[in-house]
Amino acid sequence: MSNLCSTPGEEGEKTMDKDTSRNERYRILIVDDEDKTRLSLVRLFSERAEVSSVSNADEALGLLEQGGFDAVLTDYRMPGRDGIWLLAQVRSRYPAVKRFLISGLLPKNINQLIEDGSVHRAVDRLSARDQILSLVES
Numbered sequence: 001m002s003n004l005c006s007t008p009g010e011e012g013e014k015t016m017d018k019d020t021s022r023n024e025r026y027r028i029l030i031v032d033d034e035d036k037t038r039l040s041l042v043r044l045f046s047e048r049a050e051v052s053s054v055s056n057a058d059e060a061l062g063l064l065e066q067g068g069f070d071a072v073l074t075d076y077r078m079p080g081r082d083g084i085w086l087l088a089q090v091r092s093r094y095p096a097v098k099r100f101l102i103s104g105l106l107p108k109n110i111n112q113l114i115e116d117g118s119v120h121r122a123v124d125r126l127s128a129r130d131q132i133l134s135l136v137e138s
Contacts, residue, residue, distance in 0.1 A: 025050045031060045031074040031086060032102075041073065041102070057081035061089060069097055076103035088118055 026049040032038040033055050045051045052069075054060050056078055064072070072090050074083035084107065087099040101110070101122040113119045 026071065027052070027069045029053070029060060029063055029069050029072045031055070031057065031072065031078070031083065033075065033078040037075070057083070057086035057089075060086055061093075064090065064094055064097070069094075071098040071100060073100045073102055076101055076105065076107060084113065084118070087113075091118055 028045055028049045028051050030038055030041045030045070030051060030053040032041065032053070035055070038053050038055065042051050042053050049070075052063055054063060057074075057080065060072065060074070063069070072087065074086050076083040083101055083103070087101065090097050090099050098120045099118070101113075101119050103122070104124065106122050106124065107113070110119070110122050114122065
């Protein structure tokens, strides 16, 4: 399996294209229980997007209820509810929000999760910076 997996957008989904002439920025929510990783991802995306971050799935749902996010990038393995559970909730509640799974160890059923639309893309945490940035710009 390649480091980057993707599925076509779902009908009626909001795209990540923003009107840069009006200085609109993507709104990304990063969810990772590891502080160092989460802060690294925030720094990585902050130049090109408005970024919020939390350490667990329940906090993420609380922020998503406030609206306005274009994408969620979540770790797979976290204490309590995992990233797959979170992305399933996002798909059900906020279908226009793109859903990305970032992990050092992707689940064995990742291809099925991509095919059924639960996850838009999955990338190994060790992937190059440009691959990760392409997640929000595609």
